[in-house]
Amino acid sequence: MLLSAIRKLPGLPLLVGLPVAIDGLSVLVGILMNGFHGSSHLTFKFALQMGMPSISAVAEQRFMAGTVQLNAGGGIHAGSVASVLLVLLGFLLIQAFFQGGYIGLLREAVHERPISLGVFGKYGRRFFGRMLLLNLLVLGLMLIGGSLAFVVLHGAGAVISLVAFLILRVWFVYLEFTLVAENCTIVQAFPRALRAFRNRTGATASLIVKAVLLNVLFGLLINAVWVSLIFFLLLFLYDYIFAGMQLAFMEEYERIR
Template identity: 40%
Template sequence: MISDAFFKLRRQLLLALVPIVLDLFGFLVGLALYGFPGGSKFTLKLTLAIGLPSVSSLLDRQFMPGGIQFNFGESTPLAVILLFVLFMILSAFFQGGFISLLHKAAEDRRISIEQFFKGAVHYFARFFVLQLLIMLVFLVAGSLFLITLGLIGGLLFLVIFLWLRILFVYLEFTIVTDDLTLAASFGQARHYFRRRLPETAFIIVAMIAVGTLFSMVINALWFPLLFLILLIAYDYVAAGLQLALMLSLLRIRG
């Protein structure tokens, strides 16, 4: 299924261009605000991002405005916070468009910029609310685990979040493929996961492994030019794995 997905991706390169364009924009904004901060470091990060890939989820530093850990700064906090909100809006917009293209590409239909914008507008509100919900969980639940249990609590929260992320791995896709409300998508996504294929587990493991590997390399080899090369490589590979996951969902739906 993964090989089939990458075969389709080679014929539908717009799928990879969407996350690459947004990440390049985020990189330029981060570069303008902070330069290229920090140095090389060893990072072991387990991530499972569904839908629009972003290299910002792999970084172990506050740099790109697409990440939850974005540095809000000290000198111009209001401007940076507004910029962060702008990137949340862009991310929700791109998410709807990207998953709409995934759906069409998985069904062997041609994709286009027009289809991207149509899906982006149609699903924007649902993905924006979902982003706010995930951020709220991170800020509130994550803080509670850290305050009450310290470092162990933080690690426990990440394990629980990853477990829930796997249980609802089809959530974002279900919003688009079934055109459901956010509330209804949770139940339907759980239903699809119960009917998962043997390939589903392999795709999830591949997604986590690829994210972990790229995170280690990007953070260890912290140079601007290499970062750009790895950004493009990650977004391309991650887009192929997202397409494989969409193929598995379509097979489950019959």
């Protein structure tokens, strides 16, 4: 199913071009602001992102725009607080617009309707507010839940909260797709997304496992081989493969909902 979706991408260049463009822009802005710095080390993430793919989901080298840079003492440099907050706010707004627009393109592509920047913009504008609120809600819940778990359970709380968030991400794997495909409210999207997951076939489980494993693999490669040329090659390869992954997820979602 994944390979079948990837084979369709040459006829759907926007699905690849948009994530590569936004990742590339983030990298360039990050290089201008922070330089291309980092170090080779073995690390990975159990990530399961839906919607527009981004290599920032697996890269631990925090030089890209939209990530927080820390000083040696573990804090943000005092003079950069305002710029960091402005950049984070800007990328949060951009992410909300791009998420709605990209998922809209996936849906149009699955229904074999033409996709264009105009279609992308239409979906982006329509779902901008809901995507922004959803992202803020999820971010808030993660911060509050993770903090409470750490305060109550200390080190074990961090592990437990990570596992809990991953389980919830799997249960609500179709949350963003549901919001766009059914043009519903955030409150309505949660039970509908959970119902879609309960109606899943073996293909859904297979895609989830492949997505997590590929994220682990790319995370290991990107963070271990910290060379600028290799990074840009992996950026393109990651966004290409995961554009196919998102298309495969949308095909499966439209079959089971």
